[in-house]
Amino acid sequence: MITLNEAKNYLRVDHEEDDKLILQLLDTAKSLVxxxxxxxxxxxxxxxxxxxxxxxxxxxxxxxxxxxxxYHGLTMSLRSILFAQREGVV
Known part of the structure; x- marks a missing residue:
């Protein structure tokens, strides 16, 4: 869904040192969502x-x-973003 280049652009990262970290965080973010x-x-x-x-x-x-x-604050923010799509909420 989101490529490494898109993620780096969003984060405004222009070096390659954090590529592995960004890919790991991208997987974590997808799982969290x-x-x-x-x-x-x-x-x-x-x-x-x-x-x-x-x-x-x-x-x-x-x-x-x-x-x-x-993580609590992050979860609450994600709940707000995803409210209408959350299974069993509406």
């Missing part, structure tokens, strides 16, 4: 615009706050 959104792979791809925004938001948060993240 699926978990918080209560989505399987089909629903995740069905709501691509919203899930893309949520994944990029989570990626940015995880990258910028990797030394002292607030």
């Amino acid at each position: 699926k978990d918080v959104g209560r989505m399987d792979e089909e629903k995740f791809t069905c709501f691509e615009d919203v899930t893309r925004t949520a994944v990029l938001f989570a990626l940015g948060y995880l990258y910028e706050n990797r030394s002292k993240p607030d």
